[in-house]
Amino acid sequence: MDPRVKMLREQQRRRFFVKGIAFAIASGICYGLYTGFLTLAETQGVWGRWFAGESWGNGQNALSAFMITFTLAALAAGINDLFSGVWSLLVCAKNRQLGDFWKTVKTTPGRIMMLCAAIGGPFATIAYIVGLNAATAAGNPGVIVPIAALNCAIGAVLGRMLFKQKLRPHMVAGIVVCLAAGALIGGTSFASIGPEALMGCLFAFLAAFGWGFEGCVAGFGTVLIDYRIGIAIRQTTAGVLELLVMFPLLAFAGGGMDLVPTMLQEAASSPALLIFLLSGFFAMPAYSFWYKGNSMCGAALGMACNGMYAFWGPFFIWLILGVLNLGGMAAYYPPLSAVQWIGAVIMVAGIFLIAESPARLLSKFQHAREKEE
Numbered sequence: 001m002d003p004r005v006k007m008l009r010e011q012q013r014r015r016f017f018v019k020g021i022a023f024a025i026a027s028g029i030c031y032g033l034y035t036g037f038l039t040l041a042e043t044q045g046v047w048g049r050w051f052a053g054e055s056w057g058n059g060q061n062a063l064s065a066f067m068i069t070f071t072l073a074a075l076a077a078g079i080n081d082l083f084s085g086v087w088s089l090l091v092c093a094k095n096r097q098l099g100d101f102w103k104t105v106k107t108t109p110g111r112i113m114m115l116c117a118a119i120g121g122p123f124a125t126i127a128y129i130v131g132l133n134a135a136t137a138a139g140n141p142g143v144i145v146p147i148a149a150l151n152c153a154i155g156a157v158l159g160r161m162l163f164k165q166k167l168r169p170h171m172v173a174g175i176v177v178c179l180a181a182g183a184l185i186g187g188t189s190f191a192s193i194g195p196e197a198l199m200g201c202l203f204a205f206l207a208a209f210g211w212g213f214e215g216c217v218a219g220f221g222t223v224l225i226d227y228r229i230g231i232a233i234r235q236t237t238a239g240v241l242e243l244l245v246m247f248p249l250l251a252f253a254g255g256g257m258d259l260v261p262t263m264l265q266e267a268a269s270s271p272a273l274l275i276f277l278l279s280g281f282f283a284m285p286a287y288s289f290w291y292k293g294n295s296m297c298g299a300a301l302g303m304a305c306n307g308m309y310a311f312w313g314p315f316f317i318w319l320i321l322g323v324l325n326l327g328g329m330a331a332y333y334p335p336l337s338a339v340q341w342i343g344a345v346i347m348v349a350g351i352f353l354i355a356e357s358p359a360r361l362l363s364k365f366q367h368a369r370e371k372e373e
Helices: 003-041 046-052 065-094 098-105 108-138 141-148 151-163 169-193 196-221 227-253 257-269 272-297 299-306 309-323 338-355 358-372
Strands: none
Touching: 003 065, 003 108, 003 141, 003 272, 003 299, 003 309, 046 065, 046 108, 046 257, 065 098, 065 108, 065 227, 065 257, 065 272, 098 108, 098 227, 108 141, 108 196, 108 227, 141 169, 141 196, 141 309, 141 338, 151 169, 151 196, 151 338, 169 338, 227 257, 227 272, 257 272, 272 299, 309 338
Protein backbone atom coordinates (compact mmCIF):
# COMPACT_ATOMS: atom_id res chain seq x y z
CA MET A 1 0.00 0.00 0.00
CA ASP A 2 1.18 3.51 -0.80
CA PRO A 3 2.70 4.99 2.42
CA ARG A 4 0.79 8.24 1.85
CA VAL A 5 -2.53 6.39 1.60
CA LYS A 6 -1.65 4.40 4.70
CA MET A 7 -0.83 7.60 6.59
CA LEU A 8 -4.10 9.25 5.50
CA ARG A 9 -6.09 6.19 6.60
CA GLU A 10 -4.37 6.23 9.98
CA GLN A 11 -5.10 9.94 10.41
CA GLN A 12 -8.74 9.38 9.48
CA ARG A 13 -9.02 6.49 11.95
CA ARG A 14 -7.48 8.61 14.70
CA ARG A 15 -9.84 11.54 14.01
CA PHE A 16 -12.79 9.13 14.10
CA PHE A 17 -11.58 7.73 17.44
CA VAL A 18 -11.04 11.19 18.98
CA LYS A 19 -14.46 12.30 17.75
CA GLY A 20 -15.99 9.27 19.48
CA ILE A 21 -14.31 10.22 22.75
CA ALA A 22 -15.69 13.76 22.35
CA PHE A 23 -19.22 12.36 21.90
CA ALA A 24 -18.84 10.17 25.02
CA ILE A 25 -17.54 13.07 27.14
CA ALA A 26 -20.37 15.29 25.83
CA SER A 27 -22.88 12.64 26.91
CA GLY A 28 -21.63 12.88 30.50
CA ILE A 29 -21.82 16.69 30.41
CA CYS A 30 -25.39 16.54 29.05
CA TYR A 31 -26.30 14.08 31.80
CA GLY A 32 -25.08 16.60 34.35
CA LEU A 33 -27.16 19.37 32.70
CA TYR A 34 -30.23 17.10 32.55
CA THR A 35 -29.87 16.36 36.28
CA GLY A 36 -29.40 20.03 37.13
CA PHE A 37 -32.46 21.25 35.23
CA LEU A 38 -34.59 18.34 36.47
CA THR A 39 -33.72 19.28 40.06
CA LEU A 40 -34.56 22.91 39.30
CA ALA A 41 -37.93 21.99 37.75
CA GLU A 42 -38.99 20.15 40.90
CA THR A 43 -38.53 23.28 43.01
CA GLN A 44 -40.78 25.54 40.95
CA GLY A 45 -44.51 26.31 40.92
CA VAL A 46 -46.85 23.63 42.18
CA TRP A 47 -43.92 21.22 42.55
CA GLY A 48 -42.53 23.32 45.39
CA ARG A 49 -45.91 23.20 47.18
CA TRP A 50 -46.22 19.46 46.62
CA PHE A 51 -42.81 18.72 48.12
CA ALA A 52 -43.41 21.16 50.99
CA GLY A 53 -46.54 19.21 51.94
CA GLU A 54 -48.79 22.25 51.44
CA SER A 55 -52.39 22.27 50.25
CA TRP A 56 -52.75 22.86 46.52
CA GLY A 57 -55.28 23.07 43.70
CA ASN A 58 -58.91 23.78 44.50
CA GLY A 59 -58.73 23.15 48.22
CA GLN A 60 -57.07 19.75 47.79
CA ASN A 61 -55.42 18.17 50.79
CA ALA A 62 -51.64 17.98 51.01
CA LEU A 63 -50.04 14.91 49.47
CA SER A 64 -49.16 11.97 51.69
CA ALA A 65 -45.52 11.12 52.43
CA PHE A 66 -45.73 8.13 50.06
CA MET A 67 -47.09 10.32 47.26
CA ILE A 68 -44.36 12.91 47.78
CA THR A 69 -41.61 10.28 47.83
CA PHE A 70 -42.65 7.95 45.02
CA THR A 71 -45.61 9.27 43.01
CA LEU A 72 -44.02 12.65 42.29
CA ALA A 73 -40.81 10.89 41.22
CA ALA A 74 -42.79 8.85 38.67
CA LEU A 75 -44.56 11.99 37.41
CA ALA A 76 -41.27 13.91 37.05
CA ALA A 77 -39.57 10.95 35.33
CA GLY A 78 -42.50 10.51 32.95
CA ILE A 79 -42.64 14.17 31.93
CA ASN A 80 -38.87 14.39 31.47
CA ASP A 81 -38.50 11.17 29.47
CA LEU A 82 -41.58 11.85 27.35
CA PHE A 83 -40.19 15.26 26.41
CA SER A 84 -36.86 13.58 25.71
CA GLY A 85 -38.66 11.08 23.46
CA VAL A 86 -40.40 13.91 21.58
CA TRP A 87 -37.05 15.67 21.06
CA SER A 88 -35.61 12.37 19.81
CA LEU A 89 -38.48 11.85 17.36
CA LEU A 90 -37.98 15.38 16.04
CA VAL A 91 -34.32 14.55 15.39
CA CYS A 92 -35.40 11.37 13.57
CA ALA A 93 -37.88 13.41 11.52
CA LYS A 94 -35.15 15.91 10.63
CA ASN A 95 -32.96 13.05 9.40
CA ARG A 96 -35.89 11.37 7.59
CA GLN A 97 -35.72 8.33 9.87
CA LEU A 98 -39.32 8.13 11.13
CA GLY A 99 -40.05 5.28 8.72
CA ASP A 100 -36.99 3.43 10.00
CA PHE A 101 -38.13 4.14 13.56
CA TRP A 102 -41.46 2.31 13.07
CA LYS A 103 -39.77 -0.56 11.24
CA THR A 104 -37.16 -0.95 14.00
CA VAL A 105 -39.81 -1.07 16.75
CA LYS A 106 -41.12 -4.31 15.19
CA THR A 107 -37.70 -6.01 15.11
CA THR A 108 -35.98 -8.05 17.82
CA PRO A 109 -33.34 -5.34 18.54
CA GLY A 110 -36.16 -2.79 18.76
CA ARG A 111 -38.05 -4.94 21.28
CA ILE A 112 -34.85 -5.39 23.30
CA MET A 113 -34.45 -1.62 23.37
CA MET A 114 -38.01 -1.36 24.70
CA LEU A 115 -37.10 -3.90 27.39
CA CYS A 116 -34.09 -1.72 28.24
CA ALA A 117 -36.45 1.25 28.55
CA ALA A 118 -38.67 -0.72 30.95
CA ILE A 119 -35.64 -1.49 33.13
CA GLY A 120 -33.96 1.90 32.87
CA GLY A 121 -37.14 3.99 33.03
CA PRO A 122 -39.86 2.81 35.44
CA PHE A 123 -37.28 1.25 37.76
CA ALA A 124 -33.90 3.02 37.49
CA THR A 125 -34.96 6.55 36.53
CA ILE A 126 -37.71 6.69 39.16
CA ALA A 127 -35.28 5.36 41.78
CA TYR A 128 -32.76 8.02 40.68
CA ILE A 129 -35.30 10.81 41.07
CA VAL A 130 -36.47 9.45 44.44
CA GLY A 131 -32.82 9.57 45.57
CA LEU A 132 -32.36 13.03 44.06
CA ASN A 133 -35.48 14.34 45.83
CA ALA A 134 -34.46 12.79 49.15
CA ALA A 135 -31.01 14.40 48.92
CA THR A 136 -32.63 17.70 47.87
CA ALA A 137 -34.82 17.64 50.96
CA ALA A 138 -31.70 16.91 53.03
CA GLY A 139 -29.93 19.93 51.58
CA ASN A 140 -27.60 18.72 48.80
CA PRO A 141 -28.92 16.68 45.84
CA GLY A 142 -25.49 16.45 44.21
CA VAL A 143 -24.21 13.85 46.67
CA ILE A 144 -26.24 11.00 45.17
CA VAL A 145 -25.06 11.43 41.56
CA PRO A 146 -21.68 9.69 42.03
CA ILE A 147 -23.48 6.82 43.78
CA ALA A 148 -25.72 6.41 40.71
CA ALA A 149 -22.54 6.36 38.60
CA LEU A 150 -21.76 2.97 40.16
CA ASN A 151 -23.81 1.53 37.28
CA CYS A 152 -20.53 0.95 35.41
CA ALA A 153 -19.12 -1.21 38.22
CA ILE A 154 -22.44 -3.00 38.76
CA GLY A 155 -22.79 -3.60 35.01
CA ALA A 156 -19.37 -5.27 34.96
CA VAL A 157 -20.33 -7.58 37.86
CA LEU A 158 -23.74 -8.39 36.32
CA GLY A 159 -22.08 -9.07 32.97
CA ARG A 160 -19.89 -11.64 34.70
CA MET A 161 -22.82 -13.24 36.55
CA LEU A 162 -25.39 -13.25 33.73
CA PHE A 163 -23.34 -13.50 30.54
CA LYS A 164 -20.07 -15.07 31.83
CA GLN A 165 -18.08 -12.05 30.71
CA LYS A 166 -14.49 -12.01 31.97
CA LEU A 167 -13.53 -9.75 34.87
CA ARG A 168 -9.92 -8.85 34.27
CA PRO A 169 -7.63 -7.65 37.10
CA HIS A 170 -7.93 -3.98 36.11
CA MET A 171 -11.74 -4.28 36.12
CA VAL A 172 -11.75 -5.81 39.61
CA ALA A 173 -9.44 -3.02 40.77
CA GLY A 174 -11.76 -0.42 39.21
CA ILE A 175 -14.81 -1.92 40.91
CA VAL A 176 -13.01 -1.78 44.29
CA VAL A 177 -12.04 1.87 43.65
CA CYS A 178 -15.65 2.76 42.71
CA LEU A 179 -17.07 1.06 45.79
CA ALA A 180 -14.51 2.81 48.00
CA ALA A 181 -15.39 6.17 46.43
CA GLY A 182 -19.11 5.45 46.91
CA ALA A 183 -18.49 4.57 50.57
CA LEU A 184 -16.46 7.78 51.01
CA ILE A 185 -19.19 9.96 49.50
CA GLY A 186 -22.00 8.15 51.32
CA GLY A 187 -20.21 8.20 54.68
CA THR A 188 -19.31 11.88 54.38
CA SER A 189 -22.87 12.71 53.32
CA PHE A 190 -24.29 10.83 56.28
CA ALA A 191 -21.95 12.69 58.66
CA SER A 192 -22.58 16.17 57.22
CA ILE A 193 -26.24 15.95 56.14
CA GLY A 194 -27.63 13.35 58.51
CA PRO A 195 -29.75 10.18 58.20
CA GLU A 196 -31.77 11.70 55.32
CA ALA A 197 -28.74 11.17 53.09
CA LEU A 198 -29.00 7.42 53.63
CA MET A 199 -32.30 7.14 51.74
CA GLY A 200 -30.98 9.21 48.85
CA CYS A 201 -27.85 7.07 48.55
CA LEU A 202 -29.88 3.84 48.81
CA PHE A 203 -32.18 4.76 45.92
CA ALA A 204 -29.22 6.07 43.90
CA PHE A 205 -27.65 2.63 44.32
CA LEU A 206 -30.89 0.99 43.12
CA ALA A 207 -30.79 3.29 40.07
CA ALA A 208 -27.19 2.24 39.43
CA PHE A 209 -28.26 -1.41 39.62
CA GLY A 210 -31.08 -0.83 37.11
CA TRP A 211 -28.87 1.09 34.68
CA GLY A 212 -26.11 -1.51 35.05
CA PHE A 213 -28.58 -4.26 34.15
CA GLU A 214 -29.94 -2.16 31.29
CA GLY A 215 -26.40 -1.73 29.95
CA CYS A 216 -25.89 -5.52 29.96
CA VAL A 217 -29.12 -6.14 28.05
CA ALA A 218 -28.57 -3.25 25.64
CA GLY A 219 -25.06 -4.40 24.82
CA PHE A 220 -26.36 -7.77 23.64
CA GLY A 221 -29.34 -6.59 21.63
CA THR A 222 -28.97 -3.08 20.24
CA VAL A 223 -25.77 -3.15 18.21
CA LEU A 224 -27.67 -2.94 14.91
CA ILE A 225 -29.83 0.08 15.83
CA ASP A 226 -28.87 3.59 14.71
CA TYR A 227 -28.19 5.63 17.84
CA ARG A 228 -30.85 8.26 16.97
CA ILE A 229 -33.53 5.61 16.50
CA GLY A 230 -32.36 3.72 19.58
CA ILE A 231 -32.70 6.72 21.89
CA ALA A 232 -36.10 7.61 20.39
CA ILE A 233 -37.40 4.10 21.17
CA ARG A 234 -35.87 4.07 24.62
CA GLN A 235 -37.04 7.50 25.79
CA THR A 236 -40.52 7.32 24.27
CA THR A 237 -41.15 3.89 25.78
CA ALA A 238 -39.79 4.94 29.18
CA GLY A 239 -41.86 8.14 29.24
CA VAL A 240 -45.11 6.36 28.35
CA LEU A 241 -44.54 3.62 30.94
CA GLU A 242 -43.64 6.10 33.68
CA LEU A 243 -46.46 8.54 33.00
CA LEU A 244 -49.32 6.20 32.07
CA VAL A 245 -48.47 3.12 34.14
CA MET A 246 -46.17 3.86 37.09
CA PHE A 247 -47.58 7.27 38.00
CA PRO A 248 -51.23 6.14 38.42
CA LEU A 249 -50.09 2.83 39.96
CA LEU A 250 -48.02 4.59 42.62
CA ALA A 251 -50.79 7.14 43.16
CA PHE A 252 -53.17 4.24 43.81
CA ALA A 253 -50.70 2.69 46.24
CA GLY A 254 -50.42 6.02 48.06
CA GLY A 255 -54.19 6.40 48.35
CA GLY A 256 -54.37 9.30 45.90
CA MET A 257 -55.73 7.73 42.72
CA ASP A 258 -58.50 10.36 42.61
CA LEU A 259 -55.84 13.09 42.48
CA VAL A 260 -54.20 11.81 39.27
CA PRO A 261 -56.24 13.93 36.75
CA THR A 262 -55.82 17.09 38.84
CA MET A 263 -52.10 16.51 39.34
CA LEU A 264 -51.60 16.04 35.61
CA GLN A 265 -53.54 19.24 34.93
CA GLU A 266 -51.53 21.19 37.54
CA ALA A 267 -48.21 19.84 36.20
CA ALA A 268 -49.20 20.69 32.60
CA SER A 269 -50.10 24.28 33.51
CA SER A 270 -47.10 24.90 35.78
CA PRO A 271 -44.23 27.14 34.52
CA ALA A 272 -41.96 24.28 35.58
CA LEU A 273 -43.08 22.45 32.43
CA LEU A 274 -40.74 24.66 30.40
CA ILE A 275 -37.84 23.59 32.60
CA PHE A 276 -38.82 19.93 32.13
CA LEU A 277 -38.76 20.64 28.39
CA LEU A 278 -35.15 21.76 28.87
CA SER A 279 -34.17 18.79 31.06
CA GLY A 280 -35.71 16.44 28.49
CA PHE A 281 -33.72 18.18 25.76
CA PHE A 282 -30.43 17.42 27.55
CA ALA A 283 -31.55 13.89 28.48
CA MET A 284 -31.74 13.08 24.75
CA PRO A 285 -28.01 13.62 23.95
CA ALA A 286 -27.03 12.25 27.36
CA TYR A 287 -28.09 8.83 26.05
CA SER A 288 -27.76 9.21 22.28
CA PHE A 289 -24.21 10.63 22.43
CA TRP A 290 -23.32 7.71 24.69
CA TYR A 291 -24.53 5.24 22.04
CA LYS A 292 -22.77 7.21 19.30
CA GLY A 293 -19.51 7.54 21.23
CA ASN A 294 -19.47 3.83 22.10
CA SER A 295 -19.76 2.92 18.43
CA MET A 296 -16.83 5.17 17.52
CA CYS A 297 -14.29 4.72 20.32
CA GLY A 298 -15.42 1.40 21.81
CA ALA A 299 -17.95 0.59 24.52
CA ALA A 300 -15.36 0.40 27.31
CA LEU A 301 -13.80 3.82 26.74
CA GLY A 302 -17.19 5.34 25.87
CA MET A 303 -18.63 4.07 29.14
CA ALA A 304 -15.71 5.55 31.06
CA CYS A 305 -16.05 8.99 29.43
CA ASN A 306 -19.81 8.98 29.98
CA GLY A 307 -19.24 7.99 33.63
CA MET A 308 -17.66 11.39 34.24
CA TYR A 309 -21.21 12.52 35.08
CA ALA A 310 -20.19 11.45 38.60
CA PHE A 311 -18.49 14.86 38.57
CA TRP A 312 -20.67 16.79 36.10
CA GLY A 313 -23.95 16.01 37.93
CA PRO A 314 -23.13 17.68 41.27
CA PHE A 315 -21.21 20.42 39.42
CA PHE A 316 -24.20 21.54 37.33
CA ILE A 317 -26.65 21.23 40.24
CA TRP A 318 -24.40 23.58 42.22
CA LEU A 319 -23.90 25.88 39.21
CA ILE A 320 -27.58 26.12 38.16
CA LEU A 321 -29.25 26.25 41.56
CA GLY A 322 -26.39 27.65 43.62
CA VAL A 323 -24.07 29.96 41.68
CA LEU A 324 -26.60 31.16 39.08
CA ASN A 325 -29.50 31.02 41.61
CA LEU A 326 -32.00 30.22 38.82
CA GLY A 327 -34.56 28.85 41.24
CA GLY A 328 -34.15 31.61 43.82
CA MET A 329 -32.96 29.08 46.40
CA ALA A 330 -29.18 29.48 46.27
CA ALA A 331 -28.80 29.27 50.05
CA TYR A 332 -30.15 25.70 49.95
CA TYR A 333 -27.76 24.43 47.28
CA PRO A 334 -24.18 24.63 48.55
CA PRO A 335 -21.38 22.85 46.68
CA LEU A 336 -20.17 19.44 47.76
CA SER A 337 -17.57 19.32 50.48
CA ALA A 338 -13.91 18.88 49.51
CA VAL A 339 -14.02 15.20 50.50
CA GLN A 340 -17.15 14.62 48.38
CA TRP A 341 -15.56 16.28 45.33
CA ILE A 342 -12.49 14.09 45.83
CA GLY A 343 -14.79 11.04 46.06
CA ALA A 344 -16.45 12.04 42.76
CA VAL A 345 -13.07 12.34 41.02
CA ILE A 346 -11.98 8.98 42.48
CA MET A 347 -15.22 7.49 41.13
CA VAL A 348 -14.36 8.75 37.63
CA ALA A 349 -10.88 7.23 37.94
CA GLY A 350 -12.41 3.90 39.03
CA ILE A 351 -14.76 3.92 36.03
CA PHE A 352 -11.81 4.48 33.69
CA LEU A 353 -9.99 1.62 35.39
CA ILE A 354 -12.95 -0.72 34.80
CA ALA A 355 -13.17 0.30 31.16
CA GLU A 356 -9.53 0.31 30.15
CA SER A 357 -6.37 -1.44 31.30
CA PRO A 358 -3.61 1.12 32.06
CA ALA A 359 -1.05 -1.23 30.50
CA ARG A 360 -3.12 -1.47 27.31
CA LEU A 361 -3.55 2.32 27.08
CA LEU A 362 0.19 2.82 27.59
CA SER A 363 0.89 0.28 24.85
CA LYS A 364 -1.48 2.12 22.49
CA PHE A 365 0.23 5.45 23.10
CA GLN A 366 3.68 3.94 22.59
CA HIS A 367 2.54 2.24 19.37
CA ALA A 368 1.08 5.53 18.09
CA ARG A 369 4.31 7.37 18.91
CA GLU A 370 6.38 4.76 17.11
CA LYS A 371 4.22 5.14 14.01
CA GLU A 372 4.65 8.90 14.05
CA GLU A 373 8.42 8.51 14.29
